[in-house]
Amino acid sequence: MYYRIAVNFCNTPLIQGFRGFVARLGEVVVQVSYAYMSVADEAYAKCLLVAKDSPHVMGTVAVGKVIAVGVGANGFREGDRVAAFTITGGGAQSILTVGADNAIAYNAREYDHLDSLIIAVLSIRRELLELVKGANVLVVGKDLSIIPFTYVAQQHSLKVFTIPKYTLWPDVVKGEHISVHEDRRFFDVVVMASCDPLVVSLVPRLVRDGATLIVHPATRSLLRLAYFNVQSITVKLMQFGDMASGEAVYSRFKDLIKSRIPVVKPQDFASKPVFPAITDLQSL
Known part of the structure; x- marks a missing residue:
């Protein structure tokens, strides 16, 4: 058995x-x-x-x-x-x-x-990690999959932002803190590993027009709940290996x-x- x-x-x-x-x-x-x-x-x-x-x-x-x-x-x-x-x-x-x-x-x-x-x-694939370099990046989610993005972003990005209440280890995933209800800042890359309905619905609206949203595969089916206020966005799934x-x-x-x-x-x-x-x- x-x-x-x-x-x-x-x-x-x-x-x-x-x-x-x-x-x-x-x-x-x-x-x-x-x-x-x-x-x-x-x-x-x-x-x-x-x-x-x-x-x-x-x-x-x-x-x-x-x-x-x-x-x-x-x-x-x-x-x-x-x-x-x-x-x-x-x-x-x-x-x-x-x-x-x-x-x-x-x-x-x-x-x-x-x-x-x-x-x-x-083991996030390098081509995805490259996307955060030189960008204004928002990282949110209580999952280990955000750590590689944070690690690279803290070394190579223009600026890193987090939402502490909905992010793993905000003392480690360091960045400027914003609220999930933020509506004045927009980002070149948003990394999201969360299935929290509030996060899934509100965070994607912070992606700048023409920018990239990188999500954990579990989040993909929930994006129908998301609010997007841009005309063009690229959604990429985290890939491992x-x-x-x-x-x-x-x-x-x-x-x-x-x-x-x-x-x-x-x-x-x-x-x-x-x-x-x-x-x-x-x-x-």
Whole structure:
């Protein structure tokens, strides 16, 4: 019997059992060590998002060991450590079957499985990080995915702004503070990793005409609630998988992240969900 952390469409997380797994064409099977509970998982737990199917397995990034490789899943071997990007959910289960296109073999000896998970969560692709350079940037959201943007923006942007009430660690994500009700300033780039209805509806209106809104994939379906007061805007989804980029950010924030992001057992998470968090699937 294997176990997973899931919701029935939305609401309270549950630990559920399931039997068996098959490595289908182009897939790898992973024995998961850790899974990251992101803003997307928080949205399902609070019914801000409702899954199309039930049960909906939580966990948007997972790290573990390959135990089976399907035909056509090239570049993977049994025993490889992998990062699996299950951005819409599915990582928080003791055994995970994932398409090879959504997994990266990552056997760096200097990092353990927990390090590797955090690096994967921070592994925003460089072409997205480049967009904040030389720009006036607003960063908002209570998710680790904003940290790489903040890290780059603080070094290379004209000015960085945050909304402290709705932003992770405002003492670290430093910038000039504004209110979610701001209506006089507009930005070249807005980075948003939040499913809070107030944030999703009001923050996009702060994007300047012709500028860029970068959102966590979980936020995409909620943008129908957003108010835009410009004629032209480019919306880009956060993309993950640049492990070298993640390593650079992790080296700067390693101690901070490990001290502030809780690592919890599945039973404890199910009884009292907290976000963001890392679940230790090794105890399932």
